[in-house]
Amino acid sequence: MAITRLGFKSLITVQDALNKIKSSISIRIKDIEELNLLSSLGRVSAEEIKATVDIPPFDRAAMDGYAALSEDIRGASLNNPVILKVTGKIEVGEISQLTLKTGEVMEISTGAKIPEGADVVIPYEEAKRVDGYIEVYKALPKWKNISRKGEDLRKGEIVLTKNQVIRAWNIGVLASLNITKIKVYRKPRIGILSTGSELIELGGKIEPGKIINSTKWMLAALTIENGGEFIDLGTAQDDIDEIENKIKNSIEKVDIVITIGGTSVGRKDYTIKAIKKLGAKIIFHGVSIKPGKPTGVAIYNGKPIVMLSGFPVAALVGFETFVKPIIEIVSGIKFMPLPKIRAKMSRRVASTPGVRDFLRVKVIEKNGEYYAEPLKLTGSGILSTVTKANGIIVIPEEVEGLEENEEVEVLLLRALEESN
Amino acid sequence: MAITRLGFKSLITVQDALNKIKSSISIRIKDIEELNLLSSLGRVSAEEIKATVDIPPFDRAAMDGYAALSEDIRGASLNNPVILKVTGKIEVGEISQLTLKTGEVMEISTGAKIPEGADVVIPYEEAKRVDGYIEVYKALPKWKNISRKGEDLRKGEIVLTKNQVIRAWNIGVLASLNITKIKVYRKPRIGILSTGSELIELGGKIEPGKIINSTKWMLAALTIENGGEFIDLGTAQDDIDEIENKIKNSIEKVDIVITIGGTSVGRKDYTIKAIKKLGAKIIFHGVSIKPGKPTGVAIYNGKPIVMLSGFPVAALVGFETFVKPIIEIVSGIKFMPLPKIRAKMSRRVASTPGVRDFLRVKVIEKNGEYYAEPLKLTGSGILSTVTKANGIIVIPEEVEGLEENEEVEVLLLRALEESN
Numbered sequence: 001m002a003i004t005r006l007g008f009k010s011l012i013t014v015q016d017a018l019n020k021i022k023s024s025i026s027i028r029i030k031d032i033e034e035l036n037l038l039s040s041l042g043r044v045s046a047e048e049i050k051a052t053v054d055i056p057p058f059d060r061a062a063m064d065g066y067a068a069l070s071e072d073i074r075g076a077s078l079n080n081p082v083i084l085k086v087t088g089k090i091e092v093g094e095i096s097q098l099t100l101k102t103g104e105v106m107e108i109s110t111g112a113k114i115p116e117g118a119d120v121v122i123p124y125e126e127a128k129r130v131d132g133y134i135e136v137y138k139a140l141p142k143w144k145n146i147s148r149k150g151e152d153l154r155k156g157e158i159v160l161t162k163n164q165v166i167r168a169w170n171i172g173v174l175a176s177l178n179i180t181k182i183k184v185y186r187k188p189r190i191g192i193l194s195t196g197s198e199l200i201e202l203g204g205k206i207e208p209g210k211i212i213n214s215t216k217w218m219l220a221a222l223t224i225e226n227g228g229e230f231i232d233l234g235t236a237q238d239d240i241d242e243i244e245n246k247i248k249n250s251i252e253k254v255d256i257v258i259t260i261g262g263t264s265v266g267r268k269d270y271t272i273k274a275i276k277k278l279g280a281k282i283i284f285h286g287v288s289i290k291p292g293k294p295t296g297v298a299i300y301n302g303k304p305i306v307m308l309s310g311f312p313v314a315a316l317v318g319f320e321t322f323v324k325p326i327i328e329i330v331s332g333i334k335f336m337p338l339p340k341i342r343a344k345m346s347r348r349v350a351s352t353p354g355v356r357d358f359l360r361v362k363v364i365e366k367n368g369e370y371y372a373e374p375l376k377l378t379g380s381g382i383l384s385t386v387t388k389a390n391g392i393i394v395i396p397e398e399v400e401g402l403e404e405n406e407e408v409e410v411l412l413l414r415a416l417e418e419s420n
Numbered sequence: 421m422a423i424t425r426l427g428f429k430s431l432i433t434v435q436d437a438l439n440k441i442k443s444s445i446s447i448r449i450k451d452i453e454e455l456n457l458l459s460s461l462g463r464v465s466a467e468e469i470k471a472t473v474d475i476p477p478f479d480r481a482a483m484d485g486y487a488a489l490s491e492d493i494r495g496a497s498l499n500n501p502v503i504l505k506v507t508g509k510i511e512v513g514e515i516s517q518l519t520l521k522t523g524e525v526m527e528i529s530t531g532a533k534i535p536e537g538a539d540v541v542i543p544y545e546e547a548k549r550v551d552g553y554i555e556v557y558k559a560l561p562k563w564k565n566i567s568r569k570g571e572d573l574r575k576g577e578i579v580l581t582k583n584q585v586i587r588a589w590n591i592g593v594l595a596s597l598n599i600t601k602i603k604v605y606r607k608p609r610i611g612i613l614s615t616g617s618e619l620i621e622l623g624g625k626i627e628p629g630k631i632i633n634s635t636k637w638m639l640a641a642l643t644i645e646n647g648g649e650f651i652d653l654g655t656a657q658d659d660i661d662e663i664e665n666k667i668k669n670s671i672e673k674v675d676i677v678i679t680i681g682g683t684s685v686g687r688k689d690y691t692i693k694a695i696k697k698l699g700a701k702i703i704f705h706g707v708s709i710k711p712g713k714p715t716g717v718a719i720y721n722g723k724p725i726v727m728l729s730g731f732p733v734a735a736l737v738g739f740e741t742f743v744k745p746i747i748e749i750v751s752g753i754k755f756m757p758l759p760k761i762r763a764k765m766s767r768r769v770a771s772t773p774g775v776r777d778f779l780r781v782k783v784i785e786k787n788g789e790y791y792a793e794p795l796k797l798t799g800s801g802i803l804s805t806v807t808k809a810n811g812i813i814v815i816p817e818e819v820e821g822l823e824e825n826e827e828v829e830v831l832l833l834r835a836l837e838e839s840n
Contacts, residue, residue: 038641057631064688073599092688093616095628171637171638171640179624206473206598217595334834335835336759340760383572415585
């Protein structure tokens with residue numbers, strides 16, 4: 001008599017799973033590539049950059065007007081205007097060889113180097129031009145309307161640290177230092193291995209009882225969106241040896257492996273069996289998360305293997321929750337949090353205590369307030385709920401449900417204005 | 421006697437400027453390109469897609485277990501188990517030709533098509549296998565643990581609307597329908613024209629009094645990051661005719677023009693003069709925003725021209741505030757809001773009433789609370805403040821300042837965990 005009792009003996013909490021990921025995975029991409037400045041956008045810097053010059057490189061006018069000596073206009077007032085002689089004009093990009101003497105001003109354009117002697121710029125608005133002279137009615141403090149040399153960046157100052165993600169404004173700063181190329185770490189290579197004898201490749205002929213492997217393409221898109229390079233490791237049949245061999249033969253060329261499917265604890269769950277046969281170290285398997293319970297993480301040859309469910313929404317939740325933190329460790333990328341908005345629940349929703357629940361909702365505006373309407377279909381395979389949803393509510397383990405009109409934080413999946 | 425009084429006569433509010441943009445700009449990209457599914461990520465759909473089949477295409481097992489007739493187990497309980505005969509096994513991807521009769525079950529894998537006659541799946545956990553039979557202790561409702569045909573998507577249902585931004589999960593849904601190519605609108609072409617005789621090209625030789633054109637590269641990076649194609653329109657000297665001709669000669673090949681610099685109302689402000697000479701319709705010029713006051717928008721040949729300040733931070737604020745909404749109109753892209761966090765002001769900050777102020781801050785965590793520390797340098801040219809900042813606080817027009825410990829919303833420029 002053979003008795004079969006299957007199911008996860010115990011489930012780890014999401015937080016404990018993340019802690020285990022942090023303490024177990026230490027591999028870090030070290031390969032470096034040198035890119036043109038603009039191509040480095042979004043990449044992780046592999047070098048520290050210091051300012052080689054002061055920025056601005058010289059004291060320059062911050063407004064259009066007249067370069068002057070602040071001493072000369074110290075006593076200026078409406079009743080007692082100071083009259084100064086205009087001795088020349090400095091266009092931006094030009095250098096004046098003259099030294100300004102007391103009683104003199106020079107017309108100057110924003111951005112132009114101020115002449116020797118000058119320590120203030122009187123804006124056009126605060127001077128009345130009378131032929132070759134100006135009348136000034138107001139005192140201005142020393143260095144007013146002048147951008148000082150090195151005010152923005154001082155020579156030797158660090159402008160980009162190693163491991164910093166390069167953003168648009170970093171590119172601006174690096175350009176201002178005339179830096180044309182920058183060393184970055186290569187992108188993380190994320191190998192995706194699909195498993196399941198029921199899978200047909202995208203574009204293939206549909207056969208009865210079979211389905212298109214669509215989860216792979218969603219995960220490939222998430223990989224690219226999150227700074228990774230997608231490596232297609234193909235599809236293994238429901239066969240422990242085939243899955244094992246496919247991982248063994250590809251582990252060298254990727255930084256992270258994602259497997260899709262076969263990760264529950266049924267008798268058909270070949271992936272988890274293959275991972276064990278491979279001798280990979282299981283970090284955790286079975287998480288109190290919904291959807292995504294059978295998600296697991298293992299390490300083989302120092303490289304993380306993330307076992308995601310074949311159900312698309314469970315795979316999506318698994319990617320957001322576990323793959324992204326692993327990409328951060330392996331690549332040095334730091335992800336921004338998803339944008340959030342506050343909304344009121346349009347109706348009551350129950351949730352399993354002890355489980356972190358990912359509820360798909362549609363946020364709508366009604367009389368200037370946001371309401372989150374839970375979508376009815378909540379199966380882990382129901383990808384259409386994510387395409388109909390524009391937000392996700394994460395219901396924490398200690399919460400048993402959400403009440404009607406309760407205020408909640410919704411993670412936005414797409415802009416609210418979007419038609420869908 | 422010549423009198424010079426310069427400066428903006430009046431400034432438009434940001435909201436009025438945005439309203440004018442919405443009511444004045446109607447041009448929309450219509451060119452279509454067909455892409456491979458994965459390449460369509462982040463692009464704007466140019467076609468409506470309907471499901472050509474039901475998804476799932478058949479009733480299938482949602483768990484591993486035994487396909488059965490719900491009638492048979494209606495009275496099952498711990499004291500009164502029902503005993504059913506296992507007549508076969510259906511692997512995923514296989515089709516059973518048998519029809520299940522009363523008293524019979526078939527072992528079935530998750531994802532496999534359920535056999536004719538079956539209307540419930542008994543999970544392994546709820547059945548005790550005794551040789552060729554199972555004992556069932558619990559009734560299950562009809563269709564329990566079965567994903568119904570068409571439950572996710574019904575044939576004919578719209579899965580992607582025209583003008584929708586294609587996200588990872590849309591790619592998953594489209595793949596499940598075996599769609600390999602998708603028509604999208606081409607990316608908006610954003611031409612960037614730099615102006616200023618003081619500018620040296622990136623990589624060029626530095627000359628006294630001149631500076632590298634760094635704002636262009638920051639704006640190019642912002643363009644790419646926001647789904648646009650960067651078209652370099654080169655640099656015009658401080659010469660009205662040259663600026664006018666460069667815009668005239670390039671307007672046909674771009675959807676949006678951004679000019680950098682020369683947009684104030686000083687005598688050196690050649691760009692605004694060139695725009696006027698060109699005969700472009702000025703939508704607004706001069707905004708109550710800080711930094712970025714001289715920002716303007718015009719329309720020429722139906723195409724928007726955005727005049728941004730040459731000062732990098734002012735240009736950044738102008739891009740975020742005005743260029744992004746214009747990209748949305750022209751391309752159909754919808755941007756997600758920047759992620760926000762709530763923080764307390766670490767010190768008091770003053771702000772000019774009537775002006776929308778963009779304050780750069782560094783958010784730090786202290787005893788589990790977030791504090792926003794305003795950066796001291798706040799000139800519009802000071803790009804280093806943005807690279808040192810990790811957040812921006814938008815101080816609205818009606819607010820005169822922020823108090824110490826006041827709770828504020830900070831727009832995140834980068835992940836807080838990032839070193840910088």
